[in-house]
């Protein structure tokens with residue numbers, strides 16, 4: 084049987100950022116204990132699925148996993164059997180983590196830290212409603228290294244209202260000077276219902292400029308390449324050997340089990356979603372019922388569509404021989420006309436036996452993907 088991946092959602096944060104629409108709560112620290120009790124019950128309910136499967140990666144995401152006491156993380160990690168090659172990541176946020184956390188994370192087997200940095204410009208961080216400033220972030224990264232971590236990732240946001248190209252470039256330069264081997268750069272999307280959405284609607288903040296957003300994206304690719312951070316997916320860059328195995332697993336459609344509030348799973352070609360309601364999550368698990376509220380068994384066509392979209396996200400692209408092996412179908416015959424159009428319009432190219440997004444294709448990736456839906 085293939086290896087399995089595990090995602091664990093920790094939905095608590097110290098405060099809510101202005102642009103955030105994730106399922107995360109601030110001011111709910113009193114719910115830590117019941118939440119983790121439920122989480123451990125949920126994992127126990129999946130003992131059949133976990134039995135005999137090697138776990139290749141475990142990912143604590145959020146929310147802010149570093150906002151909860153390290154002991155809670157340890158209690159969850161103890162539920163799984165993993166080996167020294169398992170990639171174990173925890174997301175941390177500057178200002179909500181310190182040297183002692185990093186030491187304890189290492190002691191319990193965590194070997195990869197993913198920082199929510201977003202920017203090294205204090206004004207932009209303030210506009211974002213982040214609780215940290217650039218100095219805190221830099222200090223935390225140094226502490227993380229002092230504690231012995233070398234597999235470190237940083238998330239950055241570009242295209243934020245009032246953010247200039249120069250400010251973004253400065254942030255990338257600070258990041259590069261810190262010699263972090265993995266970076267994710269995300270274009271801001273203004274989500275309905277967020278404080279930022281309200282601010283833009285009330286003209287307190289301007290709408291982000293689309294051309295500037297694309298210029299920042301291209302700058303990310305060029306600037307990070309100079310520090311040997313090679314793009315391996317639309318939004319992800321790594322020094323070779325430091326790519327996120329967990330995320331590559333998602334893009335390869337590896338099976339994974341997600342635990343916690345609003346977590347998703349892909350198991351046996353079925354997608355499962357947990358409830359997004361914290362109280363429902365806890366009350367279902369108090370009754371030893373799985374908190375799954377949506378189940379979608381994928382048809383062959385849906386699996387093919389997912390496969391194409393996820394493979395094209397990666398710079399390695401879609402290998403037509405692998406497609407043939409997997410689906411017993413000829414990719415070029417099935418999508419001949421669409422492929423021709425996408426290649427002719429400069430959005431896709433063929434290299435050896437793989438189709439890949441061009442740089443322009445990455446700019447409008449969703450437009451390309453929709454062709455295969």
Ligand code: SF4
Nearest residue numbers: 096099100103107146
């Ligand atoms: S720290 Fe992350 S999850 Fe928490 S509110 Fe900010 S953006 Fe959202």
